Amino acid sequence: MTVTVLVLGPIAIGLILYAMPKGAGGLARGIGAAVAALTFVLIAVKPDAPDATLPWLSRPFTAAFHLGYGPISYWVVLLLAVVTFSGLIALRIPREREFTAQMLILQGAMNGVFLAKDLLLFALFWDLMLIPVFLLMLGWGVPARGTRAHGTAAWRYLIYNVAGGLTLLLATAAFGVVNGSTDVIGAHAATVTVGYIWGPWIFAGFAFAFLIKTPVWPLHTWMPDTYAELPPPVVASVSAIQSKAGLYGFIAIGLPFLNEQMHAAAPLMFALGLVALLYGAFIAFTEDDAKRILAYSSLSHLGLILIAIFSFNPIALAGAAVYIIAHGLFSAAGFLTLGYIEEREETRSLAHLGGLAGDNPRLSGALMITSLAALGLPGLAGFAGEILILTGVYAAGFWWVALIALIPIVIAAGYMLRLFQTIMHGPKRADLPERQDLTWNEGFALAPLVLGLVLLGINPHAVAAFAAGVNVLAGH
Amino acid sequence: MPVTSFATAADIGALLPTTIVALTALVALFFDLIVPAATRRLLAVAVAAIGLVAAGIVLAQQYPHEYAAFGGAFLQGGFSTVFSEIIVIATLATLTLGLGVGRDDQVAGSTALMLWSACGAMLMSGAGNLMMIFLGLELLSLGLYCLCAISARATARESALKYLILSSMASGFLLFGMALLFGASGSVALSALAVTKPSVLLFLGSGFFLVGIAFKLSLVPFHVWTPDVYEGAPLAVTAFMSVVTKAGALAVLARFAYASIPSDSSTAILVPVWTVAALSMLVGNLAALSQTDMKRLLAYSGIAQVGYIVAAFAGQTAIGVRYAIFYLAAYTFMNLGAFAVVALMSRNADAVVGLGRFAGLAYRRPWLAALMTFFLLGLAGLPPTAGFTGKILILAATIEGGYAWLGGVLILGTAISIYVYFKIVRAMFARVDEAHVRDERSPNGLAWVTIAVCAVAIFALGLYPFTPSDVLPLVH
Numbered sequence: 001m002t003v004t005v006l007v008l009g010p011i012a013i014g015l016i017l018y019a020m021p022k023g024a025g026g027l028a029r030g031i032g033a034a035v036a037a038l039t040f041v042l043i044a045v046k047p048d049a050p051d052a053t054l055p056w057l058s059r060p061f062t063a064a065f066h067l068g069y070g071p072i073s074y075w076v077v078l079l080l081a082v083v084t085f086s087g088l089i090a091l092r093i094p095r096e097r098e099f100t101a102q103m104l105i106l107q108g109a110m111n112g113v114f115l116a117k118d119l120l121l122f123a124l125f126w127d128l129m130l131i132p133v134f135l136l137m138l139g140w141g142v143p144a145r146g147t148r149a150h151g152t153a154a155w156r157y158l159i160y161n162v163a164g165g166l167t168l169l170l171a172t173a174a175f176g177v178v179n180g181s182t183d184v185i186g187a188h189a190a191t192v193t194v195g196y197i198w199g200p201w202i203f204a205g206f207a208f209a210f211l212i213k214t215p216v217w218p219l220h221t222w223m224p225d226t227y228a229e230l231p232p233p234v235v236a237s238v239s240a241i242q243s244k245a246g247l248y249g250f251i252a253i254g255l256p257f258l259n260e261q262m263h264a265a266a267p268l269m270f271a272l273g274l275v276a277l278l279y280g281a282f283i284a285f286t287e288d289d290a291k292r293i294l295a296y297s298s299l300s301h302l303g304l305i306l307i308a309i310f311s312f313n314p315i316a317l318a319g320a321a322v323y324i325i326a327h328g329l330f331s332a333a334g335f336l337t338l339g340y341i342e343e344r345e346e347t348r349s350l351a352h353l354g355g356l357a358g359d360n361p362r363l364s365g366a367l368m369i370t371s372l373a374a375l376g377l378p379g380l381a382g383f384a385g386e387i388l389i390l391t392g393v394y395a396a397g398f399w400w401v402a403l404i405a406l407i408p409i410v411i412a413a414g415y416m417l418r419l420f421q422t423i424m425h426g427p428k429r430a431d432l433p434e435r436q437d438l439t440w441n442e443g444f445a446l447a448p449l450v451l452g453l454v455l456l457g458i459n460p461h462a463v464a465a466f467a468a469g470v471n472v473l474a475g476h
Numbered sequence: 477m478p479v480t481s482f483a484t485a486a487d488i489g490a491l492l493p494t495t496i497v498a499l500t501a502l503v504a505l506f507f508d509l510i511v512p513a514a515t516r517r518l519l520a521v522a523v524a525a526i527g528l529v530a531a532g533i534v535l536a537q538q539y540p541h542e543y544a545a546f547g548g549a550f551l552q553g554g555f556s557t558v559f560s561e562i563i564v565i566a567t568l569a570t571l572t573l574g575l576g577v578g579r580d581d582q583v584a585g586s587t588a589l590m591l592w593s594a595c596g597a598m599l600m601s602g603a604g605n606l607m608m609i610f611l612g613l614e615l616l617s618l619g620l621y622c623l624c625a626i627s628a629r630a631t632a633r634e635s636a637l638k639y640l641i642l643s644s645m646a647s648g649f650l651l652f653g654m655a656l657l658f659g660a661s662g663s664v665a666l667s668a669l670a671v672t673k674p675s676v677l678l679f680l681g682s683g684f685f686l687v688g689i690a691f692k693l694s695l696v697p698f699h700v701w702t703p704d705v706y707e708g709a710p711l712a713v714t715a716f717m718s719v720v721t722k723a724g725a726l727a728v729l730a731r732f733a734y735a736s737i738p739s740d741s742s743t744a745i746l747v748p749v750w751t752v753a754a755l756s757m758l759v760g761n762l763a764a765l766s767q768t769d770m771k772r773l774l775a776y777s778g779i780a781q782v783g784y785i786v787a788a789f790a791g792q793t794a795i796g797v798r799y800a801i802f803y804l805a806a807y808t809f810m811n812l813g814a815f816a817v818v819a820l821m822s823r824n825a826d827a828v829v830g831l832g833r834f835a836g837l838a839y840r841r842p843w844l845a846a847l848m849t850f851f852l853l854g855l856a857g858l859p860p861t862a863g864f865t866g867k868i869l870i871l872a873a874t875i876e877g878g879y880a881w882l883g884g885v886l887i888l889g890t891a892i893s894i895y896v897y898f899k900i901v902r903a904m905f906a907r908v909d910e911a912h913v914r915d916e917r918s919p920n921g922l923a924w925v926t927i928a929v930c931a932v933a934i935f936a937l938g939l940y941p942f943t944p945s946d947v948l949p950l951v952h
Contacts (some may be wrong), residue, residue: 018842018846056939056941057869057941059795059943060795060869060872060873060876061872068641113629120868123868124859124860124864127858128858128859128860131853133897134901134904135901137532138902138905138906139838139905139907151902151906154902155898155902158894159891159894159895162858162891162894163858163894166857166887166890166891167885167887169857169867169871170883170884170887172868172873173871173875173883174871174875174883175866176872177875201880295575296478314533353506367829382857390693399940411910438529
């Protein structure tokens, strides 16, 4: 019941918000934040909520509306509740009622992706979560450079991701026909057979969707524009949660049921992961648009998680799980902070920003903490994930991969500090308007994310719980 | 089964629904003579609606009673009942789009023609021999020739003439094929055809026959007439053609593919059909990309959609026909819903509606835009609609039937179609200057009812994919 409410509740309330009077935007937003907070409480107080299941198809294969927590998904939906809440309580947004409605629908759909225990249901929510983002980008997106026609980025986002969603659908159909049931996520690997003939094809279909969603070079070209154009609350949600859907798919579907194919694809995935890691880091160093810097740094970080998954090492997998949450925390905090800066200074170009720290100590502190978490400062969550991944990959015998992966981590320190330094330090720019420092609302939005970064960074018990859960999935 | 006597009561009963629809047309014409001018329009549609509902109820009762009437010429129950039911519902829905077709003094006549055309399609869906197929097809087409010409627009005559000439040619192909098939089997009964030895006559006859059917289904490369005819015809007639003609022809194709050709030569005869279906999915969607007139766009989209349905027949699996019917029902609701939205966007439900009219619709008429988005999501095969569920079922059917490549082409075609349908969504949600958009509204509230029914049906069928179990097309 709890899990059903988590998925359908936000969607239903989002739709109901549309029926509210147009003038009540502020109220709608309050309701939205309250719903997000309630989902957080619901997840936090009932971590052992039972699965909810309802039969769906019986022919040509069995499928069910089966929702439930998994070892990683529990934490991801918890994070999503926080990010949605944080995104809704601060920042000026036009047409608040519609915006809040779409954000809640997005939250419900993404909860569905991570809580689905049936492959077909997973595919359903996978497609569903693209639509609110597309509409949000059309309605609230700000074209990155003003040169492109409005909606180009939205278009690219949609076409890329739906293409992935369609191969996912075909692979799901094949999986269902071959195995007889798609109600498998979280089930024991031995209960599932995909066969030698169909296995590679099914894996290819899933992998294509997952790699686009993550994204991984060379399928990433939709991502920087999307992240730059989306309004901050949405990009926080998309980069923190939606981009993890592919990685989650590899862990929850790939590792248990397509293990052989995963092993066969490991060299390719290592290559793609390393390229993403290096490419993202280098581009992040050269970009001028602050949001695009974070976008490319995401590309780099997610490449690291991909490598961790395909090393099949328990320690690396635990690290991947931790880093999935850690990246969610610091990328959401980062995009929100950049949103606050852009709202004040009306630009996010590094060339036009500078010297904000003097008058905005609190804003500066916020950006400082997120930058440090992103570059992997010990004591914060990013470090915990990175060190586990590198140790695990090394222990698995891929010492050269671990070595190459170290390079972008060093570069990360460079580009994150460059971002922080250029915006906050240096001489004060005369042409920048003087605005208020971080407000209470904004601080309140960032607080849970920062708290999460610290807690996850210093608390080994949460990490251990992750590790156990992931390794059960992987069959270790 | 030899014809031993005159028709029994059961034989007449099998044709009862068709008879009801045919007589309703006469009643509508009669009432038109005696009622005051102001009520003509409403009365004609009301009479037709009552007749169609009655026919629908009788049909529903016939469903479990399979019976070969008139010595196997007309097959009642199961398969043909489901098709007839879809035809009846679609006819009823098209009548609501603009409260009949044409001027007030034309409505009774046009309604009668539409009902008789529907009779033709109903005969096709139950046809058990070649003569009945031809009879149904001609009855269907004759009404449509007149209906196409009924609009006052200059292109209407062109549309009607084009349809007349090309459709007659297709009928010629069909008839020639039937003659050859008769030569091969020595009987007009489809059951006799099923036990014929392979011969040149059989192959040639099947080829010509299938060309004729492919023309009616507007499968590529026999589709060229469709966009022009659809564009010229009145909107309701276009909607009618896009569903009813196709339903009738699909029923004939299914019965031919499943039960009427000897199994040892079925692959040779039918692989070209599957290839043509694959072509339709690709070419239909590709051609739709550049369309700006809604009727033309929906014409091309219909070409692709029928390709999806025909793909489900591939391999002649028992589940294939069920899923084809399910998708046909879904397509009926999605397509008629979209047509109803278009009807509401022009004052007399018949103007040329270009893509430009949709610009910013989400801000002017949010409900209409939301529902149109829902229908387009369905046509694109995205959740939460019956289009999504239908696609996964068809994919499973192609995989089970051993035609996984058709599933691949379906995915490719769908990927292209995303661009087609979301072009409209994008226009609706784009922020535009209101002054440049023509905002026409139809006074006809009945179309709203159709839209609501279609939306509910699409959502419900998507969650609960009700597929009738007893629908294998047989011949006696």
